[in-house]
Amino acid sequence: xxxxxxxxxxxxxxxxxxxxxxxxxxxxxxxxxxxxxxxxxxxxxxxxxxxxxxxxxxxxxxxxxxxxxxxxxxxxxxxxxxxxxxxxxxxxxxxxxxxxxxxxxxxxxxxxxxxxxxxxxxxxxxxxxxxxxxxxxxxxxxxxxxxxxxxxxxxxxxxxxxxx
Numbered sequence: 001x002x003x004x005x006x007x008x009x010x011x012x013x014x015x016x017x018x019x020x021x022x023x024x025x026x027x028x029x030x031x032x033x034x035x036x037x038x039x040x041x042x043x044x045x046x047x048x049x050x051x052x053x054x055x056x057x058x059x060x061x062x063x064x065x066x067x068x069x070x071x072x073x074x075x076x077x078x079x080x081x082x083x084x085x086x087x088x089x090x091x092x093x094x095x096x097x098x099x100x101x102x103x104x105x106x107x108x109x110x111x112x113x114x115x116x117x118x119x120x121x122x123x124x125x126x127x128x129x130x131x132x133x134x135x136x137x138x139x140x141x142x143x144x145x146x147x148x149x150x151x152x153x154x155x156x157x158x159x160x161x162x163x164x
Contacts, residue, residue: 006034006082006146009103015040015067016048017114018087021055021131025138028060034142037079039070048114054127083158087134088112104151106158108137137161 008030010022019038026036044067052062072078081103088109110133116126140161146154 004147005032006030007079008034008036008083008085009070009073009081010036010038011070011084011086012038012040012088012112013042014044014114015069016044016046017051017112017127018110018130018134020047020051020065020067021127021134022085022087022108022138024055024060024062024065025134026142029135029138030142035079037073037081038065039068039073041070043067043069050113050123050127053124054131058131085158085162104155104158106155106162108134108162110134137164140164 008026010019010026012019015038019040023036023038026034030036046067047065052065055062073081084103084105086105086107086109110130111126113123113126113130117123141158144154144157149157
């Protein structure tokens with residue numbers, strides 16, 4: 001094991017739902033080995049309240065999360081990313097800014113729960129599904145012994161996680 005803390009950026013278009021859940025789960029499940037961040041190419045400007053309710057339902061602190069632009073992470077004083085994961089189709093197809101260093105990238109796409117459902121129960125069900133998928137993927141990711149894995153092996157595992 002290494003004492004290195006890996007920085008992980010979760011990207012989506014709006015940075016209001018899936019990427020927020022991913023950021024929170026990286027921080028929660030990463031147990032100090034990982035530091036999660038999230039951003040969007042076209043940030044919504046606010047976090048979806050169902051994302052916050054979903055985190056709270058699972059005992060994860062929901063304070064301090066905000067919808068922000070990926071431009072923040074391209075600034076000279078921004079933390080250097082080790083990993084960048086996209087969680088929606090449009091973010092994966094967009095031109096990403098050049099990140100300092102050489103982060104490993106993977107696409108972990110899943111359906112956007114925002115705007116799903118015509119009532120609270122349906123919306124919460126959509127967020128519960130998204131949470132389960134992201135939780136499963138982040139759990140697999142943080143369990144990897146990254147320090148001993150070769151780059152090709154790690155890239156293959158990250159791609160496989162995105163399909164799980």
